[in-house]
Amino acid sequence: MIAFILNVLVALIWFFLGNEPDGSRLLVGMVVGYGMIYLFRGALPPQSYTRRVAAFFVFAFVFLRELVVSNLQLAWIVLTRPVDSLSPAIFTYSVEGLSRLEILLLSHAISLTPGTATVDVEDDFRTLRLHSIDTKDPEATARRIRDVVETRILAFTR
Template identity: 30%
Template sequence: MIKQFLMNLLLSFIWVALTGSMYYTNFVFGFLLGFFVLWIMNRNDIDQRYFYRVPKILSFVVYFLYLIIKANLQVAYDVMTPKYFMKPGVVRYPLNAKTEFEINLLSTMISLTPGTLILDISEDKTTMYIHVMYLEDAETFVKQTKTGLERRLLEILR
């Protein structure tokens, strides 16, 4: 998988050098073009993990940016209006993530989203306690986080 990623980077650098245009959009286009070329060349290989993970990573980045923008707009609206709409609460969140790396990455992603903060992780690493600034329903928050952020993150890592 590392070999395909490095080859993809090399192809995108070659594309940038051949076109003579040093813009990030040209690099991204070269990366996508290299990804397509590598996919065509390696269709019959046994190891296809790279070609499944790259689209999932891009999808995760777009989804995470959507979450951050949505939460920032919600907090900004609450700050700018005279009435506060926040309903703070602490949620007990059962974890599907098992390894320390998965738990750490998930807790970092949740904490980066405005309006949420990780308070604690249980000793047996099965539960995370999250402070949520705009908590309508704890079960809805847990369900949305499990089916959204945690599921997508674990698909990339596993």
């Protein structure tokens, strides 16, 4: 938490020292502050701030890539495949051991990528019910979600 506060303070100082404060100066200040914290991370109390911020940007990049690829795949399915050749499926996905915030992020990331949707979160917060527009192997789809999305979320939340 100390590193985050220092990052915000450096960003605000950078923002107010400029001739014309605007949003881009604040963003540059955040980047400069992050760079300073990264360089002097040995002088700060042990924490995972720099790792978590980097992991968040990796998640954002991977999520955007998955969003574009799934949009293209869904467009290809809609334009070229007859409806009777599709294999829609509703299957369960275990989220045991995840916090409610991680479940929320995961369920929204799944729903935002076209072709899949989170239908329900069980009352005990251990299982998601997912729908896929075309999957021959629900276990492979669940494995891909776990490998691509869930691991990236856990990298910046823990």
